[in-house]
Amino acid sequence: MFEDKLEVGCDEAGRGCLAGPVVAAAVILDPNNPIIGLDDSKKITEKKRQLLRLEIEGKALAWAVGICSPAEIDEINILNASFSAMHKALDQIESDFDHILVDGNRFHSYKDIEHTWVIKGDGKYQSIAAASILAKENRDEIMRHLDKKFPDYLWHKNKGYPTKHHREAISRHGSNEHHRMTFQLLAVVQTELQFD
Numbered sequence: 001m002f003e004d005k006l007e008v009g010c011d012e013a014g015r016g017c018l019a020g021p022v023v024a025a026a027v028i029l030d031p032n033n034p035i036i037g038l039d040d041s042k043k044i045t046e047k048k049r050q051l052l053r054l055e056i057e058g059k060a061l062a063w064a065v066g067i068c069s070p071a072e073i074d075e076i077n078i079l080n081a082s083f084s085a086m087h088k089a090l091d092q093i094e095s096d097f098d099h100i101l102v103d104g105n106r107f108h109s110y111k112d113i114e115h116t117w118v119i120k121g122d123g124k125y126q127s128i129a130a131a132s133i134l135a136k137e138n139r140d141e142i143m144r145h146l147d148k149k150f151p152d153y154l155w156h157k158n159k160g161y162p163t164k165h166h167r168e169a170i171s172r173h174g175s176n177e178h179h180r181m182t183f184q185l186l187a188v189v190q191t192e193l194q195f196d
Contacts, residue, residue, distance in 0.1 A: 005099040005114075008062075009127025010086045012103075013041070013135040015078055017160035018170070019153065019179045020143050021067045022078065024085035025134035026093055028061040029127050035059055038129040040122040041136040053137040056130045063130075064092035065138050074182045083108040103128045146178055162187075 012024040029035070035055050037048065044052065057063060066088025068081040076084065086102065090110050100107075100115035103122045107115055118124055122132040140159055147155035153169045160166070160178075170185050179185060 006095070006097045007099040007101050007127055008090065008093060008097040009101045009121075009125055009129070009131045010089065010103065010107075011041075011122055011128050011132040011135050012082045012085055013132070013139045014160065015082055016162070017180070018162050018166060018183050018185055019070065019155065019160035020139065020146065021069050022073060022081050022085050023135045023139035023142070024066045024082065024089045025063065025131040025138065026066075026086065026089035027056060027063045027127050027130040027134060028093065028095055028097060029130060030059055030061045033059045035126070035130065038126045038133070040120070040129060041132040043123070044133070046140075049133050049137055052130075052133050056134060060130065062093045062095040063134060064089045065134060066090075066092070067138075067142075070178055070180045073180050077182070078180075079106070080108075086110075101125050101128050103132065150176060150178070 006028065008026050008028045010024060010026050012022055014020060014022045037052060041049055066085040068085045073081040087110055098113060100110060100113055101121060102115055102117040104117050105119050107117045109115065118128065121128040143155045143159045152173045154165055158166045167187050175185055
């Protein structure tokens with residue numbers, strides 16, 4: 001906690017996916033209304049994340065979600081799209097804040113507001129952990145919705161990540177508008193050269 005600073009935590013979900021948007025969240029927690037069990041979203045079960053999402057949305061002083069589509073990712077690259085999604089989330093926070101805590105090791109400055117990036121910050125700061133949970137849950141919800149339209153890719157299970165089954169589905173059915181065309185959609189097959 002940065003003394004005398006009203007801080008907003010930021011994190012994103014979906015950077016390593018082959019399909020779907022990158023989703024970021026920004027959260028200002030209420031120090032007088034604590035939420036028990038906040039942690040890196042990857043360390044929490046899906047059921048627990050869903051419960052924490054509701055609690056965060058109900059107890060936080062402010063929260064918002066920003067999204068960058070696969071087309072935006074292809075246009076500006078995934079790193080810039082991650083920052084853009086965070087900025088979109090921050091744009092929606094109506095409460096005044098004077099410090100941004102960001103998970104990771106890089107960030108594009110937002111307006112003239114002081115920021116600090118923290119490696120593995122979602123396991124160190126409650127506001128970043130809350131943002132990681134909202135980003136992950138919102139993105140998973142999007143992928144479950146898309147799975148109903150495109151069931152061949154099993155997005156309800158892999159959420160767009162480059163699993164073996166996802167890549168096999170791309171190989172069989174091709175890609176669609178929700179895939180990131182600048183990503184390596186199919187696994188690179190290593191072949192051993194034979195010389196006589």
